[in-house]
Amino acid sequence: MHTLFHIGRYCIFMKGLFLKPEKISVYYKQIKLEMIDIGYGSLGISVLISVFMGAVLTIQSVHNLVSPLVPIYAIAIVTRDAVILEFSPTVVCLVLAGKVGSSIASQLGTMRVTEQIDALEIMGINSSGYLVLPKIIAAMLILPFLILITMFVGIGGGWMAGSITGLINSHEFRRGLLSGFDTYNITFASIKVVMFAFIITSVSAYQGFYTEGGALEVGQSSTRAVVWSSVLILFMDYVLTQLLLI
């Protein structure tokens, strides 16, 4: 019953976003600002975790695949595909669900409990459209590029770890990277990221937008935003993988 209520209200919320906007130019400006905020603002953390993810992946693959039957450059293949298919799109997006999601939920939640959203409504502005739509569009546009960067960085991290530890030298690593590369993987990852971006922003915005009460509830909304976007990301990850990869 409770879940149904949320699903229903979420759908109404989504529909409300697409009422005719007041002034298109204002939206463009908002989208630009949000792209900087969401994309550039998340660059540091995304790059940082990607380096370590790539490094760990390489070392673990070596650890798991030691066998005379497996050529050493296979390590690079494993690292590359794992980073592109799963680690960059999914794990980075999970981290972003924490960073971007909680910030959206608490921003909107605070605006709700301090009546700023009411103030928008009073002016005759479609508050959800004005506040939320630019965030969703911005995230869906910018996150694929961010993830593309993290792919490079992640693979770079793997290469670095391989070289530093001496487990796989640069030459072998390069050979692995170039062998049997399927560009569809990048397309697949981008589709995932666009979906995840939509989930993170819309679910968090929904949670924030319908906050009731005070500062305590803002905190709770922000927690729920992170939990629900993470769960939905992993669920969607499974669905998309089954649909698009087999």
Added chain:
Amino acid sequence: MKIEVKNIYKSFGNKQVLEDVSVTFEKGKMNLVIGGSGSGKTVLIKCMVGLYEVDKGQIVYDDRNFSDMDFKERKHIRQEIGMVFQGGALFDSLNVEKNIMFGLNMFSTMSREEKLDRVNFCLQRVNLPNVNKLFPSELSGGMKKRVAIARAIAMKPKYLFCDEPNSGLDPRTSIVIDNLIEEITKEFDILTIINTHDMNTVVEMGENIVYIHKGKVWWEGTNHEIYDVDNKEFNDFIFASRIMKKLKK
């Protein structure tokens, strides 16, 4: 120009907050809605502007039935409404200038200079020059209220709603704000409705006072009439303080 509230009911869950409230507010007057904490003043005002949907009854703006309208039709009326919220409700992420300019940016076709002129005019009007670039977090409570008033009048509203514009302010600043609202009301011939439990406001400028108690209208009248009302609840509320009792004598 008038706003008619016709037999409205509003409840939250099974808590009846407003019950059969009917009042008429006219322009050019200081319309005060008074009542104790939790009596339903804020809910009444929010029902009138459509932030809450009423369960039953009608809100009519100059023969335009607001309650029956959809979002698009309401938008026209909303652009004629200015509202000062109980907590100010300034946009935290925007500075004072942008807060006041917000509505103009959204709806007007003014040039940037014209908009800036309007902002400065409004700020001047509330006696707050030179705060254009400050953020809400850098303002004092009284300044926030005044910026909120400036924002509310920026779009030249026909209807002005103020939810406790002078609560939490020192007596002098409250008087300044009251006078300001009164001046604006007379100067621009606005329909002004003020929620308050400030007795000074009631005595000084209540031209049409509506007393709400437990979600019902208990009394209506002017500030001259408050002294000889034969109603226990009303008298307990108005003449609660010693100073008001002295005034009555």
